[in-house]
Amino acid sequence: MTLIGWAQIALVLALVLASAFPLARYMAVLFSGGRTLLTPVLGPVERGFYAVAGVDPRRGMTWREYAFALIMLNALHFVVLYAILRLQDVLPFNPQHVPAMSPRLAFNTAASFVTNTNWQAYVPESQISYGAQMFGLTVHNFLSAATGIAAAVAVIRAFTGSALETLGNFYVDLTRVTLYLLLPVCVVAGAILLAAGVPETLSAYATATPLDGGSQTIALGPVAFQEAIKEFGTNGGGFFNANSAHPFENPSALTNVLENWLLLAIPFALPLMLGHLVGEKKQGRSLYYAMAILLTLAIAGTYAAEAGGNPLMTHAGVSASMGNMEGKDVRFGVALSSAFNTSATGTSTGAVNSFTDSYTPLGGLIPMFLMQLGEVTPGGVGSGLYTIVVFALLSVFVAGLMVGRTPEYLGKKVQAREIKLSMLAVLILTLFILGGAGASLVLPNGVSSLSNAGPHGLSEMLYAWSSATENNGSAMAGLTADTPLLDFGLGLAMIFGRFAFLVPVLAIAGSLAAKPKLPPSAGTFPTTGPLFVGLLVGVIIILGGLQFMPADALGPMAEHFSMRAGKVF
């Protein structure tokens, strides 16, 4: 660990935490239907979209209508992506003559991108065409991000008044967030990345004659624009196999800081936006603080673990001064690598600029633990916010049990129905992670996917199911993922992890919306201030994390002690 390393981490966090405030104000205007700087340009486009689609922007939707529209659009979009992947060999923009994807892999990939997971069981350079990257994956990067944000906004609206029947209009939320937020930022960020060296071309792969003989194929593609939304929409699906470690996705330390900012910006702005929309900024800030505390601790922990290096290598005569450099690129160094991977697992982005499979055991445990916490540190765009609201409901419930009062959150009474639905949502995730990883580790078809022996093999499988269920998409990438068991199993985990969580959450929103909004009384447990932030962090760690402790102890923690004892597998 060095002072310079900490300074780099502090820079990334400071940029993110500061920019969240203006971004939250902008988004609050956006979702209140107000005018923004871009309205003169984008207003006509927006109205055109509604006219062609037959959407009445003033018509609100009940939670059931909202959920139905959300699922309908995503189901259709899943089918569209599946078709594109199966037909990519005959569709335009395929100079490398990439063949059609197999049905199994196309199912897994379509499930992955429609759920904002971006788990990649395919090898991009050889298994996906430029066309499918553009009009398949890029579009999903936009719409799955917009879907998550729309759902979060719908949940927030439940707290904005008494006896509400509707939660807003899904198509309006989807359109506004894409046109006014995602597109403009991605155009600017994409242009910066392009200027910094990220390619944007439809030419076939280049062939070079290296100085020291032989021949080198250099994969290219329309990367820069897709790279921007990949981070800003917390998607994470790399244009190339090496993801943000590839010099064409992330050419320098400065582009790395930009990408790290992009993937954290919206998730940290959303809780503050909640404060604006419910008319009490302090309420948003307490969620924001809880997220910031957890992420800061996580990045610090990962950096400390990685900067110490691997004692087995130090023993073999490798200098420990650079830290653990296996699976890391020189230009980033250990601090920016640790910050990026931890941010990307704390946000459900799942992008990597270094390879988690080769992280030290504790350096790899922290990213996995952030996923297992339920992706709230700060979580994916939208999903992080609606998940932390679920944790906030559970926190006031726990506090209510302790003091014997009916819990309230943001003026809404939290009763049995909401708590049951919250627990249902949380347990669906646990079922897939522990059930899936457990089953895969006893089935021969699952065990044969492992690339590492000993406790690290268990970590690989546990990581995969955590990543898929929590819609993160990062991997301990040695795992052979394109097998029948994992393509179908993880595909279903992604779909259930997204939609079987979202529907109960929208049901909670519908139920709370209908209740009267009560003014705070002397008996109300305050949901602002350090006491509540501490309680919320505690509930997230205990409720989200404790159920995974036994499994994590057998994987990364066992490996940590093996490594200290000098044991290899």
Add this chain to the structure above:
Amino acid sequence: MISQLRPAIVMIALFTILTGLVFPLGFVGVGQLVFPRQAGGSLIERGGHVVGSELIGQSFTSDRYFQGRPSALMGADPKDSSKQVSTPYDAGESGASNLGPTSKALIDRVTGDVAKAGDAAKAGGGPVPGDMVTTSASGLDPDMSPENAARQVARVARARAMSQQAVQALVRAHTAAPALGFIGAAHVNVLLLNLALDAASPAGGGHVSPPAAQ
């Protein structure tokens, strides 16, 4: 039902056109005009043909070149496609070793490379720089650490019959400091350094024409 389907279908179609065609193709077009070099992959030409990309590492094995980091990339054996062989810096693919920290294969590989580096880099001694014996994340890392370069100076100078000071000066000239003094790590671009070496000592490099279009 139809009334429910229409907005979903229309929205998907419109956003596919906008975010999947108009903007990506617009970026390609504007990229060609404004940033043609970057948009095309920052390719470097020498003597009229492409020798590589400034951003992508390449495999160097001769003593007269600085050698970048080990690359974990594997590809099909050209002689027998059922077998996998090492294809270092094959930029048609990308990726890491994915060997865990307690992997015997990893520790054996590193131990072997440390022994080799110890023989080759008599000068200096001491522990081997971390990046010299670890594989990168991308398998295409264009850079090495200044410490790694320093341990190769004597070998390269000998192979090219150059003075160590001259080689050291080239290394210094190609060492990029962290941005703003603290962002990222100091690094040396291996391909650009080797191109400069070839330009400075054509006899050792075997090429006369200087690097063009950087």
